[in-house]
Structure formats: structure tokens, C-alpha cells
Amino acid sequence: MTQLTSTDLFSPVHLGPYILPNRIVMAPMTRNRAGAGNAPTPINATYYAQRATAGLIVSEGSQVSPQGFGYPATPGIHSPEQIAGWQLVTDAVHNAGGRIFLQLWHTGRISHPSLQPDGALPVAPSAIAPAGNAMTYTGNQPFVTPRALETEEIPDVVDQFRQGAKNALAAGFDGVEIHGAFGYLIDQFLQDGTNQRSDMYGGSIKNRARFLLEVVEAVTDVWGANRVGIKLSPSNTFNDIHDSDPKATFSYAIAALNSFELGYLHLMEPTPADIRHGGKPIPVSEFRPLYAYTLIANGGYDREKGNAAIANGDADLVSFGALFLANPDLPERLRLNTALNEPDRNTFYGGDEKGYTDYPFLYPTTIIH
Numbered sequence: 001m002t003q004l005t006s007t008d009l010f011s012p013v014h015l016g017p018y019i020l021p022n023r024i025v026m027a028p029m030t031r032n033r034a035g036a037g038n039a040p041t042p043i044n045a046t047y048y049a050q051r052a053t054a055g056l057i058v059s060e061g062s063q064v065s066p067q068g069f070g071y072p073a074t075p076g077i078h079s080p081e082q083i084a085g086w087q088l089v090t091d092a093v094h095n096a097g098g099r100i101f102l103q104l105w106h107t108g109r110i111s112h113p114s115l116q117p118d119g120a121l122p123v124a125p126s127a128i129a130p131a132g133n134a135m136t137y138t139g140n141q142p143f144v145t146p147r148a149l150e151t152e153e154i155p156d157v158v159d160q161f162r163q164g165a166k167n168a169l170a171a172g173f174d175g176v177e178i179h180g181a182f183g184y185l186i187d188q189f190l191q192d193g194t195n196q197r198s199d200m201y202g203g204s205i206k207n208r209a210r211f212l213l214e215v216v217e218a219v220t221d222v223w224g225a226n227r228v229g230i231k232l233s234p235s236n237t238f239n240d241i242h243d244s245d246p247k248a249t250f251s252y253a254i255a256a257l258n259s260f261e262l263g264y265l266h267l268m269e270p271t272p273a274d275i276r277h278g279g280k281p282i283p284v285s286e287f288r289p290l291y292a293y294t295l296i297a298n299g300g301y302d303r304e305k306g307n308a309a310i311a312n313g314d315a316d317l318v319s320f321g322a323l324f325l326a327n328p329d330l331p332e333r334l335r336l337n338t339a340l341n342e343p344d345r346n347t348f349y350g351g352d353e354k355g356y357t358d359y360p361f362l363y364p365t366t367i368i369h
């Protein structure tokens with residue numbers, strides 16, 4: 001689709017069926033503040049509504065099934081209570097004039113038996129344990145070796161995403177983003193460091209991308225392609241993910257996504273941590289020529305870098321994580337080019353309203369309660 005003529009973060013843009021008032025997206029951020037039954041509560045609704053001046057909000061990752069659960073107090077999208085909880089959030093964001101997509105998540109091997117139904121092993125493409133620790137209700141515990149999914153089970157896992165997509169529709173979202181990034185299940189299938197299967201889901205790049213494309217197919221069946229986005233992180237090393245040739249793997253996946261004409265592709269830049277951990281950093285600009293539709297760039301952006309990426313065509317929109325977490329009125333602050341609140345890392349994951357709904361607005365009158 002031809003994008004509305006403009007060259008900066010503060011101009012309207014088409015995204016699927018929507019015209020967004022600006023190109024500033026709130027990136028998905030896990031905050032571990034879901035209530036009983038991993039259902040969102042009114043405080044979560046307040047947090048998102050405070051940020052409704054974003055062109056688009058993408059919610060924190062939300063597990064599509066009990067099997068997809070990987071961290072304490074993350075919200076799900078698989079029970080009636082969770083759908084009702086999310087409805088509080090979508091109503092609050094819409095009442096505040098915003099738009100919100102739900103991020104559909106399955107953590108795969110980045111889980112722990114204490115978080116799984118009946119204490120089962122987490123599932124993955126191959127039985128390879130990640131290095132590091134799982135976050136559990138009793139603190140950090142070493143990751144276990146996951147159970148490799150049987151070929152016959154994989155359609156059921158795709159159906160978990162399909163059901164999550166249906167539930168997101170019922171909860172009043174404006175669209176969904178498939179979490180294909182950061183070493184979670186979809187990424188585990190895609191990259192050869194975690195996928196050593198010998199069936200139709202492993203081996204060649206085409207086979208490793210099959211699960212991702214089947215999930216996209218299932219989710220677009222529910223929503224129509226133009227209200228579906230997908231997030232990929234080609235250079236990421238978090239969660240012990242790696243590939244022998246990320247440029248080739250992600251080039252294939254990104255080119256294959258063109259055929260769906262999705263609402264957007266959300267692509268992450270390499271971070272300093274990825275470079276420290278020996279990843280092969282590939283900037284978003286290298287993938288841009290492969291993708292013909294709306295692209296959201298993410299990772300380490302500020303006002304100047306965001307405007308530059310839009311002006312030179314590397315991105316159509318830019319998403320902001322930590323800065324949006326700490327600045328509920330980020331679009332206004334960026335527009336005025338004014339001071340920003342500092343993100344407090346101690347309150348990122350878990351806790352109460354501190355570091356969640358209490359970041360100050362520039363103009364106190366705009367605070368939404």
C-alpha cells in the first residue's frame with residue numbers, strides 16, 4: 001500500500017485497515033503484573049490506556065496456551081477469565097482513543113516444568129537445553145532439556161495460535177502480532193542452533209520456516225492478513241538462540257512473508273548485547289529491500305534515529321520499548337523534543353503500580369485514571 005506522504009515520526013500512516021495518527025509504536029513489553037489465573041486486571045488497563053497516544057500499542061507477549069507459558073504472572077489468551085481481563089484493557093485503550101494489537105506468544109523451551117501443566121517438560125523443535133536459567137515462582141532455576149515435539153503434534157501447536165487469535169478477536173483487540181522473535185518457539189523452529197529435526201519441519205531453511213508460515217496462515221485465517229503483524233529478531237542472541245547463517249535464514253523467511261501482505265513486519269536491530277554475545281549483527285536496513293510492505297523497525301531508536309529511518313525509507317514506523325515504558329506520553333514528548341523520564345530497570349518485571357502506572361506525564365492534566 002502507498003504510505004501517506006511524509007517523512008517523520010509525527011505523520012499519519014496506513015497500517016492494515018487503520019490510519020494511525022503517528023508512526024510511533026509502543027513495542028511489546030512483558031511486565032509480569034497479571035492477576036489471578038494470569039488474567040489482566042484494572043491496573044493493566046490503566047497502564048495501557050495511559051499510553052494510548054501511540055500510533056499503535058502492541059501488548060506484552062500473551063501465552064496462547066498453558067503449554068506456551070514461560071514466566072510468572074504473564075497474561076494468557078486461552079481462558080474466559082483472560083479474555084474478560086483483556087477486554088478491560090481494549091475498552092480502556094479505545095476509550096482513550098488508541099489502538100492495540102495483542103502479541104501471541106509460545107515460549108517453547110524457555111519455560112520450566114514448574115510452570116507447565118502437570119509438571120511436564122517444556123516442548124521445543126529439538127531436545128536441546130538452553131544455557132541459563134528459567135524464571136520461576138521460586139526464583140531462577142536452570143533450564144531443563146525440553147521434549148522434542150512429535151511431527152503429529154505440530155498441527156495442534158499451530159492450532160494453539162489459531163485459538164489465541166480467535167480469543168484476541170473476542171477480547172476486542174484491533175489486531176494481533178505473532179511473536180516470532182527472541183528465541184521463543186517460532187524462532188526455535190527457524191534457527192538451526194535449536195532445530196535439528198529430520199522431518200518436514202527441520203533441515204533446509206524452507207523446512208525450518210514451515211512452522212512460522214503455518215502459524216501465519218492460521219492466524220491470518222482468523223483475522224485477515226492486514227490486521228496481523230509478526231515480530232522477528234534476526235540478530236538476537238537472548239535465550240541462547242543462534243543460527244549458522246542468520247542472513248540466509250531470515251532473508252528466506254522475510255521474503256516468504258511478502259506473499260501474505262500482512263499488516264506489518266516488526267524487525268529488530270542488533271543490540272550491543274547481541275554483539276557482545278558473538279551474534280552476527282545485521283541491521284534492519286539490509287532486510288528492507290526484501291520486504292515490500294509496511295515495516296516497523298525497533299531497537300535502540302530515539303527521535304533523531306527514528307525520523308532518519310522513516311525519511312530514508314528504512315522503516316515506515318518505529319517502535320519504542322523502554323522509552324515508552326517510562327514515558328506514557330512519549331509521542332508528545334518526542335514531538336516537543338523535550339526531556340524524557342528514565343526507565344527504572346528494577347521495576348520492569350513484576351511488582352505493583354510503582355514503575356508501572358506512576359511514571360509522570362509532562363502535563364499532569366493528561367493523566368488517565
Ligand SMILES: Cc1cc2nc3c(=O)[nH]c(=O)nc-3n(C[C@H](O)[C@H](O)[C@H](O)COP(=O)(O)O)c2cc1C
Pocket residue numbers: 027028029030031059060061103179181182231268298299300301319320321322323348349
Ligand atoms: C521490560 C521489557 C519487556 C519486554 N517484553 C517483550 C515481549 O513480551 N515481547 C517482545 O517481542 N519483546 C519484548 N521486549 C523487547 C521490546 O519489545 C523491544 O524489542 C526492546 O526493548 C528494544 O526496543 P527499545 O530499544 O526501544 O527498548 C521487552 C523489552 C523490555 C524492556
